[in-house]
Amino acid sequence: MSDVANQNADRPKPFAVNWGARLGWCLLALYLVYACAQLGFSPARFSAGLEHGQRFLERMFPPNFTRWQLIASGIAESLQIAVIATFAGILVSLPIGLMASRNLMPGWISWPARGFIALCRSFHPIIVAILFVKAIGFGALAGVMALIVASIGFISKLFAEAIEEISAKQVEAVRATGAGFLSVLIMGVQPQVLPRFIGFATYQLDSNLRNSTMVGIVGGGGIGASLFTAYQRFDFDVVLAILIVIVSLIMLAEILSGWARKVFQ
Amino acid sequence: MQASEIAPGVGSAEDSRALVLRGLTKEYRKGSPVLRGIDLVLPGSGLTAIIGPSGTGKSTLIRCINRLVQPTSGEILFRGQDLAKLSGRALRNARRRIGMVFQEYNLVERLTVMENLLCGRLGYVPAWRAWLRKFPPGDIARAFDLLDAVGLPDFATRRADALSGGQRQRVGIARAIMQEPEIILADEPTSSLDPKTSVEIMEILSKFASERGIPVIVNIHNVELARRFASRVVGMSGGKVVYDGPPQELTEAHLKQIYGGENWME
Numbered sequence: 001m002s003d004v005a006n007q008n009a010d011r012p013k014p015f016a017v018n019w020g021a022r023l024g025w026c027l028l029a030l031y032l033v034y035a036c037a038q039l040g041f042s043p044a045r046f047s048a049g050l051e052h053g054q055r056f057l058e059r060m061f062p063p064n065f066t067r068w069q070l071i072a073s074g075i076a077e078s079l080q081i082a083v084i085a086t087f088a089g090i091l092v093s094l095p096i097g098l099m100a101s102r103n104l105m106p107g108w109i110s111w112p113a114r115g116f117i118a119l120c121r122s123f124h125p126i127i128v129a130i131l132f133v134k135a136i137g138f139g140a141l142a143g144v145m146a147l148i149v150a151s152i153g154f155i156s157k158l159f160a161e162a163i164e165e166i167s168a169k170q171v172e173a174v175r176a177t178g179a180g181f182l183s184v185l186i187m188g189v190q191p192q193v194l195p196r197f198i199g200f201a202t203y204q205l206d207s208n209l210r211n212s213t214m215v216g217i218v219g220g221g222g223i224g225a226s227l228f229t230a231y232q233r234f235d236f237d238v239v240l241a242i243l244i245v246i247v248s249l250i251m252l253a254e255i256l257s258g259w260a261r262k263v264f265q
Numbered sequence: 266m267q268a269s270e271i272a273p274g275v276g277s278a279e280d281s282r283a284l285v286l287r288g289l290t291k292e293y294r295k296g297s298p299v300l301r302g303i304d305l306v307l308p309g310s311g312l313t314a315i316i317g318p319s320g321t322g323k324s325t326l327i328r329c330i331n332r333l334v335q336p337t338s339g340e341i342l343f344r345g346q347d348l349a350k351l352s353g354r355a356l357r358n359a360r361r362r363i364g365m366v367f368q369e370y371n372l373v374e375r376l377t378v379m380e381n382l383l384c385g386r387l388g389y390v391p392a393w394r395a396w397l398r399k400f401p402p403g404d405i406a407r408a409f410d411l412l413d414a415v416g417l418p419d420f421a422t423r424r425a426d427a428l429s430g431g432q433r434q435r436v437g438i439a440r441a442i443m444q445e446p447e448i449i450l451a452d453e454p455t456s457s458l459d460p461k462t463s464v465e466i467m468e469i470l471s472k473f474a475s476e477r478g479i480p481v482i483v484n485i486h487n488v489e490l491a492r493r494f495a496s497r498v499v500g501m502s503g504g505k506v507v508y509d510g511p512p513q514e515l516t517e518a519h520l521k522q523i524y525g526g527e528n529w530m531e
Contacts, residue, residue: 173371173437176331177444178361178388180354186396187384191375 089151097159361388385443
């Protein structure tokens with residue numbers, strides 16, 4: 001053993017030590033301790049919170065479905081907001097994602113497109129929803145617009161990345177036949193990206209369903225309004241009923257999107 | 266660019282040479298040329314093999330011809346028309362008359378064999394037809410005929426990613442023939458294939474070329490295959506043509522000059 005160790009003594013180290021990374025980890029740990037202290041996190045505060053939580057949970061059971069008509073109409077509106085926003089968002093994202101792809105587009109197109117996507121991504125949907133509620137008034141339209149912006153920010157970027165990862169060889173071969181740009185897109189690019197696009201689109205529908213239950217809190221329509229009212233009136237049993245309906249809706253969407261992905265694989 | 270649109274018949278009447286390269290130079294980085302002034306005249310028929318070590322610019326040469334690579338300077342006269350000066354529609358119209366076969370087949374993996382073959386018609390068919398898959402019936406009939414000819418009947422609806430290497434290259438050749446090309450460029454068409462399949466692929470390529478009177482340029486690593494199938498061999502080294510003649514006259518001394526050294530020949 002020691003012979004081997006001696007052999008390696010005058011050779012360079014096989015695994016370089018990364019002092020920068022070690023320092024980074026240490027700084028992160030220190031900051032976490034500091035931040036917890038600043039915010040007053042302590043075991044005492046934690047146990048107080050647990051007691052409060054227990055009372056809250058007790059008031060939630062059993063869930064109260066007596067106002068099911070209100071819940072049903074709210075959920076239906078949320079679903080409509082989500083589907084419309086996803087459809088419109090994807091429709092707009094297709095050309096924007098293409099324009100943002102650096103392998104198919106020159107810089108003077110892709111950089112402005114990337115800038116626009118970054119702008120759409122820079123605010124949380126709830127902030128955009130507040131903007132639209134102020135701008136165009138209460139109701140589902142504001143919610144739809146907010147989620148369209150959120151969808152553009154998210155899937156345009158994913159579309160662009162999917163397009164940038166395609167095999168250039170397949171595109172080159174189609175281009176070599178004398179095909180025009182549109183034909184190259186249809187026969188060389190679209191077949192390569194379609195399954196991933198379907199995946200992103202179903203994921204976005206899923207995400208918009210969740211977000212559509214939230215825009216109502218700021219006046220953007222849907223179940224969120226009822227949920228917020230129930231919280232404010234301390235009707236925690238109604239809150240639980242609404243939460244159960246939302247969870248089942250999301251799970252149903254999950255099953256459907258898994259099925260859609262399989263079909264388009 | 267309108268002016269460079271080819272007038273039918275003018276070029277072909279001028280000479281029977283399919284392709285004339287004059288002083289073709291390509292620099293990917295300034296000051297280090299990959300091609301150093303290639304002069305070549307290709308006849309209107311026959312199979313020309315380009316041999317040479319890796320990195321000597323064989324692929325670049327072939328890709329300059331259909332402008333997948335932009336040449337730095339020089340002329341590429343194809344039936345009398347300078348391809349190096351074309352762009353836009355004129356370039357696409359020239360490309361559709363040039364079939365290309367790739368080393369790694371470059372089929373669109375998620376499309377069926379039939380769709381890949383019909384890609385060869387994209388220079389002629391408007392995009393909306395491609396999108397709706399409404400290709401002219403004549404094109405579809407020719408595609409089926411070609412599948413029979415390359416020995417892949419019943420493969421039309423198979424997806425390209427389900428094929429073996431040899432099958433893919435047959436589809437690749439059929440796609441090039443679908444263009445009804447006036448010349449075929451083949452970039453190392455057999456380098457990813459086993460020896461037996463390589464011979465079969467070369468046989469298909471040379472059969473189409475002679476049946477249809479299409480000249481073929483093949484980049485090839487395998488000197489034996491080049492000797493067997495080519496009517497003419499061009500040897501390249503260091504971005505220049507160092508041998509140009511019939512395969513029978515290609516001697517060990519030439520090979521030594523092309524590939525450098527001699528130990529590898531033993």
